[in-house]
Each structure stands twice: as C-alpha cells, then as structure tokens.
Amino acid sequence: MSAEQELERLLDRCERIYGDVALEEVKAWKAAHPGRPAIGHLPVYVPREVIHAAGALPVALQGGGDQVDIVRGDACFQSYICHLPRSTVELGLQGELDLLEGLVFPSTCDVIRNLSGIWQLLFQGKYVRYLDLPQALNDTGGLFYLEDLEGLMNDVAARANQKPDKAAVAASIRLYNRNRRALQLLYELRAEAPQLVAADEAFLVARAGGQMEVSAHSDLVETFVSLARKRNRRKEDRIRVVAIGAFCEQPPLGLLRTLERSGCYVVDDDLNLGARWIQGDVEPGDFPLKALSKAYLVQSTWASVRFEDEQFRGDQLVARVKALRADGVIFAAPSFCDPALLDQPPLQKALTDANLPFISFKYAENTGQFQGFREQAGTFSDSLKLWGTT
C-alpha cells in the first residue's frame, strides 16, 4: 500500500468516526473491555486522564453535526440557543447515548451548564457530573479543583469497579502527554507546510481521539504525520489564516473545506481545543491529580471560556498570528455562542492595532450552504494577495 493510499485509509476511518453518531467505535471498545464503562463529556475541556485512569473510556461528545435531524431537541430549546445542546439532547432521546454510563459537563458556559440540569431532568438515574473548572486561577482555585477531580475519579472508578489508584493516574497522564505531543506535531506540520495537511484532515484526525483509546489515537496521529510528511504536494498561492471561535460547537466539514477552496491555508485553529488544552507535558510527580490541577492553572491554553487573569487574549492572538506568519484571522463562531462572540470586539481591536486583517462569520454545526462563506473568504484571500490588505 502506498503512503497516499495508507493516508486515505486512515482519513476514511477518521471520517467514519466523525459521522458516526451511534458511537460504533465506543461500542467496539466496550465489547473488548467487558464491565468497563464509557463516560461522555461535553466540550470544551475535561481532564480525560482522570476518567481513563479510573478505568473508563472518555468519550468526547461534540453534538450531532449535520448528520442528525433535530426533532425533539428543538422542542427543548428556544431559537436563540446554539445548536450543539439541541443535537446532544436529540441523540440522548434517540437512545444513541445509552451506551454511556454517565456524562460530565464542564463549566464552559451557561448553556452547557444548564444542559447538565436538562440531563438530570430527562435522564433520571444517569450519572451526571458538573465539573466546575476554577476561575480563581490561584492556589485556592487549584485546591478546589483538586477536590473536584478526586470526586470525579471516585465516581468513575466506582462505576468501573476499580479502586482509585495514584499510579494509574500517573500512567494515564503519560499516555495523554504522548497524545498532546502527537497533536502538537500535527499542528506544527500544518503550520510549516499547510499543503501537506488540509484543515479538514487535521480536524478529522484530531477529532477521532474523542472516541478512541488514547494510545490507539496517538498511534493514529503519529502515523498520519509521518505519512503526510512524505506527500508530494505543491504549495499553492493561498493566504495563511488562523481560524478561531470554534472551540465548542464545531463547524461542518464542508465549511472547513470551503475555506481552503477559497484560497486560504488554515495554519492554526481552535477546533478540538479540549484535546490540546494543556500546553506541554504534565509531570505526574508523587501527586498526579494535583499535577493535573496545577497544569490547569499554569499550562492552559488561552481560551474564551477561562477567566482572563493577567494576559489579554488579544495580545496572545496577535503573538500567535505573528509567530505563525499568518496573513490574517478568520473569526468563525457558532451563532449564539456567548463566550466566542463576546470576545470578538477586543480581539478584533487587538488585531486592528497590530495592523492584522480579519473577517468574521457565524455558522451552526448543521449549516448546509457554504456559498456565502466561500465568497467572503475568497474576497478576503484575493484582496490580501492583490493588495496586502482588506
């Protein structure tokens, strides 16, 4: 099998996982690991290491994308609520999430928070845990979070008939360190040679990890990166852009493909941000849960859902754009996403002050028409190529 064929096979698998709302990958894992639970979690960030160490498979739930017809989910939400919770409820009511022994809802925003309550009301008896990530980014917050992590660990371990084990947490942290390094390599390759890794490919490869055993996913990412390096693809005359705002509800695959077809190379994004939330390795030490808590305080990426303590996000965005030699920024946020949309004016001001161009649009996970995006991104690309400005 040639490298390109191998890549194609691998990407097919990732796309199958992306489109599989019935969670066949998870079913297969459960069949191979009798008695062990699968625990779902909502975006953005949940320390999957803890669920893994407790003997369960952490499963990232990212809505129904454009694969699910929403009927009952719409009856639970007004028109001005984003799309991800309605497709998640739809999947729950269809029974597609029955194989999960529980759900973890991180403190992403008011909607995800309230979704935890909807789950308590609609799926009584199911394990529901709200994970209150600390907004007090200091030792006090770290200690509170540590206790929260211990609670999560104990709950999941009880469901897996396991005893919470410090060594298991340390081992899981190491496995996830490897996974983060693999994803880092993927993103670095794309930034360095975006013709070798298309935006939708990076998205699919990273996202597959949401349903897979961590080691298997690390193998997959590493294989993809090494094969992609061997690709013989000519660099095209496109602009380099950073796409941000899609850290929770993810855009449809067609939208990502449209951006690149419109003359852009997406050299960085915040898709699948949870998997890349912690920057660098976590050193488990003698107290691995404490290490995870500390990592959240000092190694988190900048994100709209985390309190902006000292460093302005605008400065960090500008630094990132410059480091990546990007020509501009595309703000692509889901409609009605408060964290992303409330952040846009100051981020845009920071870009304007730094003389960096940008465009913005909104989408929903099930958006089906891409012509408008194509025209907007195409015009952005053309104007930058022709005149170096918008």
Add this chain to the structure above:
Amino acid sequence: MSATRPTTSAQKDISMERQKAMLARHFQELSKVRETGRKVAYTFVPGNLTELISEAGMLGVYPEINALQSGMRQRSADFIHEAERLGHNEDVCTYVKCDIGMLTKGNIGPTGEKLPPPDLLLLSYTGCFTFMKWFELLRREYHCEIAMLHVPYAADGQPTEAMRQYIAKQLRNEVIPKFEKVSGKKLDLDSLAARLRRSALAEEDLSWVLESAKKKPSPIDAYFGAVYYVGPIFTAFRGGEDCIGYYRALRQEVKSRLEHGEGPVTPDGTLAKERFRLVVEGPPNWTHFRDFWKIFYEEGVVFVASTYTKVGGLYDRGFRHGAEKDPLLSLADYCLSCYTNLSLPARVDLLERYVREYAADGFIFNSIKSCKSFSAGQLVMLREVEKRTGIPGAFIESDLVDPRYYSQANIKNRVESYLQMLDQRRRA
C-alpha cells in the same frame, strides 16, 4: 373590562417614593466621589457583596441596574445600537451591550449625573457566565483592579462544604486584600458581622411582604411590584439603616392593604378583583415594563410568586445574612443560594412549591433572549412543572432591554389565550 379602579396618573406604592429618595442620595454620593475621595466598586446583583463594599467605605455601582433603568427610560435602544456599531454581536446579552453603549456615550447614570469610573471591579461570578465576559470587557476600558470571586454552581441541588470553604478562602485571600488595597482601610470582620446581622432585619421584613401573597386576595404583585420591593436589598443599601427603615415601612404598607382586603397597586390604580393567581419564571422586559404589566393586570392577573425576585437572594426560603457566625461563610452561603446559582431540578422544585404554596391557578415563563443563564432549559422545566402540578403553563418570549425583541401584540395574544384556557379549566 378593566380589572383596576381607574386613575389619571400612574399610581405608586408609598414605599416607591421612599426608595426613589434613597436612590437619589446614592447617585448624588456617586457624583461627588472626586470631592469626597470615596472609592467605587462595580459589581453584579446575584451574589453581591454589598456589606463588604459598605464596610470598606466604598460605594457600589450595579451595571445590570443601570442597564435596566436605561431600558425603562427608553435609552437602551441607542446604547445597544452604539455597542453593535462598535462590533458587538446581535446574539449576545443586551445588558452588556447597553452598558458598553452607555459607557461610550459618557456613562451618564439614571439621575442624569455622570457615573464615576470604578476603582475596583468586583466580579462575583454567581450563576452567570456572561458576568465574567462583561467585566473582562470593562477592565479593558477602565484599567482598574479586578477581584474575581468564583462561586461554584450548585449542580447537585445543594452547595457542599467544599464550595463554602472555597468561597470563604477566596474572600479571605484574594477579595478582601484587594478591597483593602483599593480602599486603604483594614477590614474589620466583627463590624462586617454586625452589618450582616442588620441585613437580616430587612430580609425578615421582605420575606413577610413576599409571603403576604399567600393571602387571597394578594396585597402585592410578587413580580411587577416586587421588582421594586427588592431594589434596596439587592443593591447598595443592604446592611444599612435606610434599608431597615424601608422594609419596615413597606411591611406596614402591605399590612394595611392586607387588613383592608386590598389588592396590589398597579400603574392604573389598585387591582379591584383578583381573577388569576400566577407564578412566573424569568426576568421581565424593561423597555415596555408598564405595557407588559398592563397585559396582566387588565385581565385581573396577580403574580403571587416569581423567581426573578430571588436572583439577589432566596430570603423567602429562609436564608439570612449573619445566621452563620463566620461572616465570610455567611457571604459564601448567600452567594451559593442565589436563584441564578440553582440547578435546573432545584429551580423546578422551587416553582412547584410556589405553585402549591401560593395556590396558583397557573404559571408562566417569560423567556429572555439575552439571558441564557435563565433561558436555556426553560422549555424542559415548563414541562416538568406541568407534569408535577397537573397545571398547564404558558411560555412567552421577550428581552431585557432590547426593544426589537418585544412584541406587545404577540405576548398579549398568547397571554389572553392562556387565561381563557385557565378559565375554561376552572369552569370545567
């Protein structure tokens, strides 16, 4: 046929005049901080630490209240437009946009005087994610100190001891030191504890007033009237003598109405006949407050309990400042128990209790486009309350301060249909 006794001008409770004078004094003090040197803290209503602000000798400004007053004064549309012109999205909270627009246009407060900039942004992150984003935006404008108080969400219905200790520790280690730095005054915890005990006196009287709606006819409207009643206790006055006096007088006023068998005071006079007793979930619309209220009082509707009037404290369920001796734990208990910090099942429990305890004929959800903290999940809550009480509920939609999302005809139509249905059920 109107259910009120006709009057020529808008009727007001006597207590409203008293409150107006208190507010005028407060805004006057705010306008003079340059001369007096008093420091200013901006903060939010849910989980507000008013006693701490007062104890530090500082003055509180409540951006939500400024926004709602801009809404009532028909200024919010301009402010929102201004914020949207600056790039703020149409999908986000209109309180935030109203505040940003007001700031851009000179930060003129409700009394027509310029509001002073904050020396401290006290970000009590209680039950609303947008609060955090809001003050992140304001910090860029004011470049002042910001104190973050992370109040954990009571997702499992009850706050835990770990949550209480977490809040108390943040207060001790982070929040109070910032207050001391800004005010230059060492905080006296004993004096704070005494202030909290004074708060409880007013809380006792407010609870009595709110519970008076259990009587038939109810002497108060626990939504449209009560948003005025909670004004002093939810904002800058709690813990002060003014506040105690206000609630004592309010209690007397309501007691007198009760003794005379009188209904609530509406803008068109005292409600003559109580036809429907309803419970309501969600904030009111402020841009058309009087028109919105009129839809109900014209039909003889009295709101006997509301959840919105609990965003600044669930006093009617027994919470009292100072009941816990440690003042920091008392403040923690307060923050954790505000309505906005309750889980959806806990909100459903409360609504169910209100329907039963207040002998309500029905209940209504006013779903606010801007406020996802309130709105997300309300349709599920509605069905759950219906299931538990056996009473059908109504669902209407509007916004806080964006007049573009208020439709009098639509709401009136829906409310009238709902009331007809309740009437039919009653006859059946």
